[in-house]
Amino acid sequence: MTVIECSHLEKRYSGGAGVKDADFTIQENTITGIVGRNGSGKTTLMKTIAGYLKVTGGEISVFGENPFNSLKVSANSMYLDEYTMFSNALTTKDILHHHSRFYPNWDAQLAQRLADYFSIPMRVGTDYLSKGQKNTFYGILGLAARCPLTIFDEPTTGMDASVRKDFYRALLKDYLAHPRTILISSHHLDEIDELIEDLLLIDGGRTVLHLPIEGVKEYAMAVSGPAGEVKNWSAQQDVIAHLEDQGSISTVIVKNHFTAAEKAAAGGLRFTPVSASDLCVYLTRRNIGGIDDVFSNSQHG
Amino acid sequence: MSLATVSTGNLIRQQIIYKCYAMADLWRSLVVIQLIAIFFSAIGSGGMSTSDDMFSLSISSFSNDAVFMFTVFWILVSSALITSKGYRYEDFSYVTTRMISQVSNGILLLITVLTASLFTVMSNYVIYMAVYLFRDIEFYPGLASVGAPGELLLTFLAMTGYLLLASAVGYFFGVLIQISKYFIAIVPIMIFGPTMVRPLFIYEFGYDFYAQEPSVFLFLVKTIGTALVLYVCGVALMNRKEVREI
Numbered sequence: 349m350t351v352i353e354c355s356h357l358e359k360r361y362s363g364g365a366g367v368k369d370a371d372f373t374i375q376e377n378t379i380t381g382i383v384g385r386n387g388s389g390k391t392t393l394m395k396t397i398a399g400y401l402k403v404t405g406g407e408i409s410v411f412g413e414n415p416f417n418s419l420k421v422s423a424n425s426m427y428l429d430e431y432t433m434f435s436n437a438l439t440t441k442d443i444l445h446h447h448s449r450f451y452p453n454w455d456a457q458l459a460q461r462l463a464d465y466f467s468i469p470m471r472v473g474t475d476y477l478s479k480g481q482k483n484t485f486y487g488i489l490g491l492a493a494r495c496p497l498t499i500f501d502e503p504t505t506g507m508d509a510s511v512r513k514d515f516y517r518a519l520l521k522d523y524l525a526h527p528r529t530i531l532i533s534s535h536h537l538d539e540i541d542e543l544i545e546d547l548l549l550i551d552g553g554r555t556v557l558h559l560p561i562e563g564v565k566e567y568a569m570a571v572s573g574p575a576g577e578v579k580n581w582s583a584q585q586d587v588i589a590h591l592e593d594q595g596s597i598s599t600v601i602v603k604n605h606f607t608a609a610e611k612a613a614a615g616g617l618r619f620t621p622v623s624a625s626d627l628c629v630y631l632t633r634r635n636i637g638g639i640d641d642v643f644s645n646s647q648h649g
Numbered sequence: 650m651s652l653a654t655v656s657t658g659n660l661i662r663q664q665i666i667y668k669c670y671a672m673a674d675l676w677r678s679l680v681v682i683q684l685i686a687i688f689f690s691a692i693g694s695g696g697m698s699t700s701d702d703m704f705s706l707s708i709s710s711f712s713n714d715a716v717f718m719f720t721v722f723w724i725l726v727s728s729a730l731i732t733s734k735g736y737r738y739e740d741f742s743y744v745t746t747r748m749i750s751q752v753s754n755g756i757l758l759l760i761t762v763l764t765a766s767l768f769t770v771m772s773n774y775v776i777y778m779a780v781y782l783f784r785d786i787e788f789y790p791g792l793a794s795v796g797a798p799g800e801l802l803l804t805f806l807a808m809t810g811y812l813l814l815a816s817a818v819g820y821f822f823g824v825l826i827q828i829s830k831y832f833i834a835i836v837p838i839m840i841f842g843p844t845m846v847r848p849l850f851i852y853e854f855g856y857d858f859y860a861q862e863p864s865v866f867l868f869l870v871k872t873i874g875t876a877l878v879l880y881v882c883g884v885a886l887m888n889r890k891e892v893r894e895i
Contacts, residue, residue: 361894400741400893411652417888423655423744431893433738435671442670449663450743452653496652 349376351411351497351529352397358405359389359396366392368553369406374546376496377527381540381561384550385632390533391429393550394499397531398427410497426451426493428486429501436473440485443474444492451493453526459492462518466511479506487515491522500532504539516543537625541565547624551632564624572599573617581614589630592640601630660744664753665760671739672757675727679720679765686719687772691779711780716772717808720765721815728758728819732827732887741892751884758816766808770801806865810872814859817876817883824883827890 350373357370367389374380384390395401396408399415399422408414415421434443440463448454463470466484474482487503504512520543523530534540537547547564549557559567568588571578575598586603593599601622611619622630690713698707730736731754740750781788825832843850862868 395893401891402889417746417748419655419657419660419744419746419749420652422741422746423660424652432742433735434742435735435739437671437673446667446670446743449666450660452655 350374351376353409354393354406355408356406357393357396357403357408359392359401360404361392365389366404366553367396367550370550370553370555372548372555372558374529374531374548376529378546379523379530379532379544380546380548381537381544382531382533382548382550383537383628384533386535388550388632389553390550391501392553394427394501394531394533397497398425398499400427421497424495425497425499426490426495427499427501428490428503430479430483430486430505432486434474436475439471439473440468440477441470443489447489447493451495453494455492455494458522459488462488462491466514480508480511483507484511484515487519491518494522494526494528497529498531500530502533502535504534504536512539516540519543537628538623541624547628549628549631556631557628561624564627565621566604568601568622568627568630569604570599570601570620570622571614571617572597572620573614574598577615577617581617584610588627589633601627655744657749660749661753661756664740664743664745664749665756667743668753668757669760672731672736675761676764678727679723679761679768682719682723683716683768683772686716687713687775687779690715690772690776691783693780709786711776713769713772713776716769716776717811720769720808721811724758724762724765724812725815725819727761728816729823729826731758732820732823732883734827737827737890738892747888747890748884751887754820755880755884758820759813762809762812762816765812766805769808770805803865806869810869811859813876814872817879821879821883824886828886 352372352374354370354372357367359367365387370389370393382390382394392401396403397410397415399410399418402416403414410418410421411424413420415425438446444456444459444463447459448456463485466481466488468481468485468488469477474485477485483503483506487500490498490500490503504515507515516539519530519532532540532544541547541561544561547557547559547561548555557564557567570591571582575593575596578598578600582600582602585600585606588601588603591599591601690711693709693711696707696709698705700706737750740753777788777790780786822832822836825836840851847853859868859871862871
């Protein structure tokens with residue numbers, strides 16, 4: 349079953365940024381990682397899916413309905429980020445209790461056990477939790493609610509390394525036991541590439557790539573060697589990015605759809621696989637050059 | 650995972666239960682503000698004294714008017730606050746739609762108004778007791794203070810009418826501010842603008858239309874009617890409003 353379907357989705361703010369052209373479908377019971385640079389429109393896209401925001405163009409359907417003001421979508425989805433709000437009159441224990449009234453699949457035991465494990469104080473309001481604790485707590489809510497569609501927007505912000513690892517592990521374990529559709533955005537693709545099944549890359553408000561993570565890992569190759577040879581060989585290829593030259597050695601990132609014969613023709617060039625997170629960096633590079641260019645014309649240069 | 654089907658009615662109920670807990674500060678502030686008003690009332694408002702060579706007479710009157718005025722102001726502010734971002738966004742941390750969120754707000758405000766009216770009527774007895782215990786004076790109870798049940802019901806209904814009106818005005822004002830911050834300036838101009846031409850315009854209108862109404866039934870029709878119109882306008886305006894937009 350298709351859970352989310354976006355066709356040329358557009359959500360513009362009066363300020364300008366937002367989502368410009370999102371085009372993808374997400375199937376039931378998959379974990380999709382939403383990756384992109386700061387300000388690329390990840391959060392806007394996720395909030396639109398959750399029904400918080402009104403679209404300004406294109407179409408979106410979640411569980412077959414427009415999510416804005418849809419009870420079906422609200423009852424079956426959950427959006428969590430670090431700004432999720434709860435009244436400070438309620439303790440974390442109260443909040444867990446109230447969730448059990450709203451979400452039919454709520455697993456109170458799991459919530460309590462996770463809260464104990466992560467040492468979340470149970471007798472205080474969420475304002476008294478540290479940033480990491482707060483996000484861990486929201487993560488627990490997302491896991492225990494077992495919503496058919498759970499959206500985590502940067503869930504690990506502020507968590508320390510071991511909590512982060514545990515959280516992802518808990519997420520995976522619970523997902524395997526109770527499959528559901530999960531969207532998770534992160535700045536650190538390295539951390540979630542073991543977890544996610546599909547990757548949705550967004551850049552400048554557009555969906556750039558939507559592939560199974562295995563496909564992403566094989567999507568491109570880095571080819572390096574003497575500048576002239578690299579240039580000659582890559583002339584016939586789909587070049588994604590040119591890296592900074594290291595002396596006379598030049599490196600290009602090319603799409604991995606060249607033939608064995610073409611590879612053989614490359615001779616002494618070196619082929620190395622490109623990791624998913626590196627690929628995302630290359631695909632979303634601005635044309636104005638790298639960080640080095642910022643300094644090259646200044647007094648530092 | 651199979652999809653959950655939920656009924657609107659049940660969700661409104663769940664949201665109201667939640668709000669009763671989450672807005673504990675609302676109830677707490679009602680108690681505090683009424684206690685302050687009761688304290689002022691027990692000191693006594695209004696009075697006259699006269700004396701001659703042989704005697705002096707001083708009359709102080711005690712009433713819960715101050716409690717009522719404080720409560721009107723309190724419900725006005727509370728109703729406006731309920732539309733603020735914090736409360737609206739919180740609803741969306743659970744299951745809701747804009748409609749459910751607003752209907753539950755409306756019912757919560759109705760419960761609050763009824764409670765506040767009851768408290769205000771009852772505050773008469775507290776003032777009566779305070780005066781009786783702490784002031785060494787001869788006491789002549791009026792009709793409203795220890796009145797017959799019918800009298801109390803009348804007071805209760807009238808207060809409910811006024812509080813509902815104040816609540817709806819506050820709610821609508823709160824909604825307007827959520828739509829645009831400019832309304833903070835526009836609304837006072839719209840309200841007090843006509844007073845440039847006729848200084849007591851609002852007072853006269855309110856007095857003639859509501860306060861001078863001799864029939865309690867018609868008074869309630871007028872106040873509840875006005876409150877409903879304002880509330881429905883507020884709901885309609887908010888129904889297209891985005892949440893967590895920044």
